[in-house]
Amino acid sequence: MDENEFDRLLKTCRLSLAPEEKAQIKKDIDNIIEYFNTLSDAKCDDFAPAYQPIKVPPRYRKDAVEHFKETGKLLKNSKIYRFFIVGPKI
Amino acid sequence: MKIGLEVHVALPTRSKLFCSCSADAEEPNTAICPICLGFPGSKPMLNEDALKSALTVAKALHCKINPETYFLRKVYFYPDLPKSYQITQLDGAVGHDGYVDIGHKKIRIRRVQLEEDPAKIIREDEYSLLDFNRSGIPLNEIVTEPDIETEDELRLFFNELRSILYYAGVDITKEMKADLNISLSDVRVEIKNVTGIKNLVDAERFEVKRQTELISANQKIRKETRSYNAETMSTVSSREKESDEEYGFIYEPDLAVYPTGNVQTPNVIIASEVAKELSVKYGFNQVTLKELTMFDKKSLELILHGIKGSKSDTVLNAIELLKRQGAITISEQNFDKMLSYLDKGLLLNEDAIKALQENREFSVEGSTVKTEEIDREINAIVSQRPDLVKEYKSNSKAFNFIVGMVLKKHKVNPKYISERLAEILKDKA
Amino acid sequence: MNQSISEFAKSQKPDNYYSELVKKVGELNQKFRMFSNINQDISSGLPFSVKDNICVKDVESTASSKILSGYLPPFNATAVDRLPTDEFGFLGKTKMDEFGFGTFGINCPEHPLNPFDERYVAGGSSSGSAVATAILKHHVSIAESTGGSISSPSSFCGVVGFTPSYGTVSRYGLIDYANSLDKIGVMARSASDARYVFDKMKGSDNYDTTCVDHGVSSLNKKKLVIIDQLVNGIDSEILGSFDRVISKFEGMGYSVEHKSIPFIEKAIPAYYIISMAEASTNLAKYTGFKYGLKVGDFSKPYNDFFTEARSSFGIEAKRRVVLGTFVRSASVKSRYYEKALRLRAMLIATLNDVLKDAFIISPSMPIKVPKVEEAMEMDPVTAYKIDYLTIPPNLAGLPHISFPSDYIGGMPVGTQLVTNHFNDYAILDVVAEWEKSFKYKFKYEVGAL
Numbered sequence: 017m018d019e020n021e022f023d024r025l026l027k028t029c030r031l032s033l034a035p036e037e038k039a040q041i042k043k044d045i046d047n048i049i050e051y052f053n054t055l056s057d058a059k060c061d062d063f064a065p066a067y068q069p070i071k072v073p074p075r076y077r078k079d080a081v082e083h084f085k086e087t088g089k090l091l092k093n094s095k096i097y098r099f100f101i102v103g104p105k106i
Numbered sequence: 107m108k109i110g111l112e113v114h115v116a117l118p119t120r121s122k123l124f125c126s127c128s129a130d131a132e133e134p135n136t137a138i139c140p141i142c143l144g145f146p147g148s149k150p151m152l153n154e155d156a157l158k159s160a161l162t163v164a165k166a167l168h169c170k171i172n173p174e175t176y177f178l179r180k181v182y183f184y185p186d187l188p189k190s191y192q193i194t195q196l197d198g199a200v201g202h203d204g205y206v207d208i209g210h211k212k213i214r215i216r217r218v219q220l221e222e223d224p225a226k227i228i229r230e231d232e233y234s235l236l237d238f239n240r241s242g243i244p245l246n247e248i249v250t251e252p253d254i255e256t257e258d259e260l261r262l263f264f265n266e267l268r269s270i271l272y273y274a275g276v277d278i279t280k281e282m283k284a285d286l287n288i289s290l291s292d293v294r295v296e297i298k299n300v301t302g303i304k305n306l307v308d309a310e311r312f313e314v315k316r317q318t319e320l321i322s323a324n325q326k327i328r329k330e331t332r333s334y335n336a337e338t339m340s341t342v343s344s345r346e347k348e349s350d351e352e353y354g355f356i357y358e359p360d361l362a363v364y365p366t367g368n369v370q371t372p373n374v375i376i377a378s379e380v381a382k383e384l385s386v387k388y389g390f391n392q393v394t395l396k397e398l399t400m401f402d403k404k405s406l407e408l409i410l411h412g413i414k415g416s417k418s419d420t421v422l423n424a425i426e427l428l429k430r431q432g433a434i435t436i437s438e439q440n441f442d443k444m445l446s447y448l449d450k451g452l453l454l455n456e457d458a459i460k461a462l463q464e465n466r467e468f469s470v471e472g473s474t475v476k477t478e479e480i481d482r483e484i485n486a487i488v489s490q491r492p493d494l495v496k497e498y499k500s501n502s503k504a505f506n507f508i509v510g511m512v513l514k515k516h517k518v519n520p521k522y523i524s525e526r527l528a529e530i531l532k533d534k535a
Numbered sequence: 536m537n538q539s540i541s542e543f544a545k546s547q548k549p550d551n552y553y554s555e556l557v558k559k560v561g562e563l564n565q566k567f568r569m570f571s572n573i574n575q576d577i578s579s580g581l582p583f584s585v586k587d588n589i590c591v592k593d594v595e596s597t598a599s600s601k602i603l604s605g606y607l608p609p610f611n612a613t614a615v616d617r618l619p620t621d622e623f624g625f626l627g628k629t630k631m632d633e634f635g636f637g638t639f640g641i642n643c644p645e646h647p648l649n650p651f652d653e654r655y656v657a658g659g660s661s662s663g664s665a666v667a668t669a670i671l672k673h674h675v676s677i678a679e680s681t682g683g684s685i686s687s688p689s690s691f692c693g694v695v696g697f698t699p700s701y702g703t704v705s706r707y708g709l710i711d712y713a714n715s716l717d718k719i720g721v722m723a724r725s726a727s728d729a730r731y732v733f734d735k736m737k738g739s740d741n742y743d744t745t746c747v748d749h750g751v752s753s754l755n756k757k758k759l760v761i762i763d764q765l766v767n768g769i770d771s772e773i774l775g776s777f778d779r780v781i782s783k784f785e786g787m788g789y790s791v792e793h794k795s796i797p798f799i800e801k802a803i804p805a806y807y808i809i810s811m812a813e814a815s816t817n818l819a820k821y822t823g824f825k826y827g828l829k830v831g832d833f834s835k836p837y838n839d840f841f842t843e844a845r846s847s848f849g850i851e852a853k854r855r856v857v858l859g860t861f862v863r864s865a866s867v868k869s870r871y872y873e874k875a876l877r878l879r880a881m882l883i884a885t886l887n888d889v890l891k892d893a894f895i896i897s898p899s900m901p902i903k904v905p906k907v908e909e910a911m912e913m914d915p916v917t918a919y920k921i922d923y924l925t926i927p928p929n930l931a932g933l934p935h936i937s938f939p940s941d942y943i944g945g946m947p948v949g950t951q952l953v954t955n956h957f958n959d960y961a962i963l964d965v966v967a968e969w970e971k972s973f974k975y976k977f978k979y980e981v982g983a984l
Contacts, residue, residue, distance in 0.1 A: 065876030069932025190819030
C-alpha cells in the first residue's frame with residue numbers, strides 16, 4: 017500500500033500515529049493484506065454472501081413508547097450544559 | 107441545468123426507528139436511551155410501523171418494492187452521529203425506480219430508503235450542544251434522478267411530493283430538509299441540508315448564478331459539498347465530506363432481512379391524479395380542484411362522495427362554503443343535505459352551515475335564502491343607490507359596500523353575492 | 536462428585552466465606568492479574584465473573600480499553616440479567632485482550648498470566664475469565680468468543696470453555712467486536728456447570744434481533760470426524776496427545792473418520808477480514824465525549840478532538856481499525872469483504888454436511904502454551920494463523936467446546952469438539968461423559984468448602 021493511500025485510511029478512521037508506530041503498523045498491514053490476498057483464489061463466488069452465520073428471522077418491535085428509566089445515569093457519562101450534551105466544536 | 111434532490115422526511119411513528127423512546131419529545135435529552143445514544147453494548151430492534159410507513163411512501167411514489175429489505179452501516183464522523191455510523195439503506199432499500207408526476211413530465215425517483223436521524227446539533231463558539239431526542243427518529247430519504255431542469259419544476263416537484271406525503275400520513279407541517287445536487291456543466295455540486303421550498307429555490311438561484319459566472323469567466327467548477335445560509339441567501343463551501351469510498355458500507359449485522367410482501371399498507375391517494383380524473387369525468391376545473399384538495403384529505407373525500415349525486419359546480423361551491431366557515435368536518439350525510447338545498451337553488455346562511463356541521467336541527471325557513479331573493483335585494487339597492495353604481499368601476503369600495511349591504515340581510519356566501527352583483531351591474535351598464 | 540451450582544448456592548457456608556474469598560482473590564489478583572475489578576460486596580450465591588466487554592449495570596465496563604475507562608453502563612447485559620440473584624453472586628470483571636483483539640491475552644496493560652506458571656500466557660481474548668475459573672473452586676465465568684476467545688484461554692488454562700451456537704445467547708450488553716461473530720459463552724470447571732449457566736442465559740431477547748427463538752438439541756451419532764487440514768502443522772507433542780484422546784474416545788464407543796476440506800485454510804483470512812471490517816465500524820463510536828475517556832477540550836475542532844481521543848487505542852486495535860477500514864472501502868470491498876462473506880457461506884454449507892452425523896474433533900490450539908515473551912515477539916500474521924483450529928467453528932457460528940484432555944510438561948492441553956447449529960447440548964453431554972474418566976487438575980482451589 018502506498019504512503020498516500022495509508023495516510024488517507026488513517027484520516028478516514030481518525031487515527032494519527034507517531035512515526036515509529038506508523039512505520040510498524042504500515043509494515044504489518046502490508047504483510048496482512050498480502051495474506052488476505054490468498055483469499056482471492058477461493059472458489060466461493062457461487063455462494064451468496066452470508067452476512068450472518070445463521071438464518072435470522074425478521075423480528076420487529078411494536079411502535080409503542082417506553083421511557084428509559086435511567087436517563088440520569090446515561091447523562092452522567094457525559095458533560096452536560098443546560099440539559100444538552102456538550103460536544104466538540106463544529 | 108440538472109437538479110437532483112435527496113429529501114428527508116420524518117415518518118409518523120410514536121417511537122423511534124430502533125428503540126422505544128418517544129419520537130416526539132420537547133425538553134432536550136428526555137427521550138433517550140442506550141440505543142439511540144449509541145452506548146456500547148446496545149443493539150437496534152426495528153420498529154414495525156416505521157417499515158410500514160416507509161413502504162407506504164415508497165408505493166405512493168410508484169416505486170418498485172424490494173421483496174426483501176435490509177440495512178447497512180454508513181460510516182462517517184460528526185458529533186451528531188452517536189455511533190459514527192448511520193444505519194441506512196442502499197441496494198436493499200424499501201423502494202426503487204419510482205416517479206412523481208408533475209403534469210408535463212415525470213421526475214424519476216431513484217430510491218426510497220429507511221434510515222435513522224442523527225441528533226440535533228447547535229453550534230457554539232467553543233463547543234457544540236447536542237440534543238439526542240432527534241437521534242434515531244425514522245426518516246425516509248427520497249432520492250430523485252437529476253430530472254429537474256427549471257426552477258418551476260423544482261417548485262412543482264416539491265409541492266407535489268408534499269401532497270403525496272401528506273396523503274401518506276406524513277406530518278408536513280414540519281419543514282422538510284433536502285440536499286440539492288445541481289450541475290450546469292458535467293460537475294455536480296451538492297448543497298446540504300436546505301430546509302423548505304423557499305430556501306430550496308433561493309439556494310438554487312444562488313448556485314445557478316454562481317456556477318454561471320464561473321463558466322462565463324472560464325473558471326473551473328469544483329465538485330464539492332456546500333451549505334446554504336438562509337440569512338445571506340448564499341452557499342459556502344463546507345466541511346470535507348466522506349465519499350462512497352470512505353463510507354465503507356457494510357451490512358448491518360445486528361438486524362435481519364425483512365420481507366415486504368406481507369406488510370399491509372394503505373393505498374395512498376395522489377390528489378393531483380384524482381383531480382385530473384375528476385375533471386375529465388365530471389368537468390371540474392382541474393386547477394381549482396387541485397388547490398382545494400392537495401393538502402386537504404377531507405375535502406377530497408367529500409368531493410368524491412358528493413359528485414355521485416350533484417353537479418361539479420354545486421359540489422365545489424359547497425366545499426368552498428364549508429372551508430370558508432371552517433366547517434369541513436361535516437358528515438357525509440349532512441353534506442348530502444347541504445347539496446340538496448343547493449341543488450334546489452337555496453342558499454345557506456352561516457347558521458345553517460354551522461348546524462349541519464354540528465349535526466343540529468335548524469329551521470330551513472329561517473336559515474336558507476332562495477337565489478331569487480338575493481337578486482331581488484341586489485336590484486333594490488342598485489336602484490336606490492345610483493351613486494354607488496356610478497362609482498363601482500373606479501372604486502372597489504363602492505362594490506364591496508353593496509355586497510356588505512346584501513350580507514347584512516342575508517348571511518350567505520359573499521362570493522355568490524359578488525358574482526350576482528357583477529352580473530347584474532354588467533346588464534345595467 | 537462436583538456439587539451443583541444450585542446446591543452450592545443453598546449450602547451452609549462459614550459467615551466469613553465471601554469476605555475471605557474476596558481477600559484471597561485480591562491477593563492472587565496481584566500475581567495473575569485476571570480481574571479488572573472485584574466486587575467487595577459479594578455476599579451470596581455462586582461467585583461468577585464477567586468478561587470486561589459484557590456490561591454489568593453501574594460497574595465500570597471497558598473491554599480492557601483505555602478509551603472506555605470510566606464507562607458505567609446504566610443497564611445489565613441480558614446474559615447477566617438472566618442469572619438469578621438468589622443463585623449467583625457477581626464477583627468481578629475479568630481482563631481481556633483490548634476489545635477481544637488477541638489470541639494470547641497480552642493485548643492489554645497488566646495482562647493476566649497463566650495460573651499453572653506465570654511465565655506463560657493465559658490465552659485470549661477471554662484471558663481473565665479462564666484464569667479466574669482455573670483458580671476458583673466454585674465459580675463460573677461469563678466469557679465471549681469471536682474467533683476462538685473462549686477455546687484458546689480455556690485450553691491454555693485447563694478449564695472447560697463452551698461457546699454456544701450463534702444466536703442462542705443474547706448479545707445485548709456485549710460491547711461489540713464483530714457482531715456477526717460474537718457469541719457469549721461460559722467457562723467452568725465442568726460441563727454440567729457450563730450447561731447450567733447456559734440454560735439460564737439462553738433464549739430470545741427483545742433487545743437482540745439476532746438472538747433467535749430456537750430449541751437446543753442433544754443429538755449424538757457417536758461419530759467423530761478429523762479434518763486432515765486441522766491436524767496439519769500441529770506441535771508434535773500436542774499431536775501425540777491428541778492421538779491418545781482419540782483412542783480414548785474409540786474406547787468410549789465412538790467411531791472416527793478422516794475428511795479433507797482443502798479450502799478450510801481460507802477461513803482464516805476470511806475471518807479476519809469480516810471481523811476487522813465490522814470492528815472498524817464498531818470502534819468508530821469511540822470519540823471521547825459521550826462516555827469513557829474524555830478529551831476535555833471541546834474547543835478543538837471535532838476532527839482533531841476525535842483523533843486525539845482515538846490515539847488511546849492500543850496498537851492491535853489501531854491495526855485492526857485501519858485494516859477493517861481498508862477491506863470495506865468501496866473500491867476493494869468485493870475483493871475482500873464480500874468475498875469473505877461468500878467464503879463463510881461455503882464453509883457453513885460444507886461443515887453442516889460433515890456435522891450432520893458427526894462431531895468435528897481437533898486439538899483446541901496447535902501449539903503448547905507459549906511463554907509471554909514468545910507471544911510478544913510473534914508478528915501479527917503468525918499470531919493470526921495460530922487461530923486456525925478455532926476459526927472455522929467461529930466463522931460458521933457453530934457451537935463448540937474446549938475441554939482439558941492432557942497435561943504436557945505441567946501445562947494443560949485442550950481438545951475441541953464442534954457440532955451443528957443448535958445441537959449445543961450434544962457436545963456438553965460428550966464432555967460430561969469424558970469427565971467420568973478424566974480428572975481435571977487445578978493448582979488452586981480458592982473458595983473450597
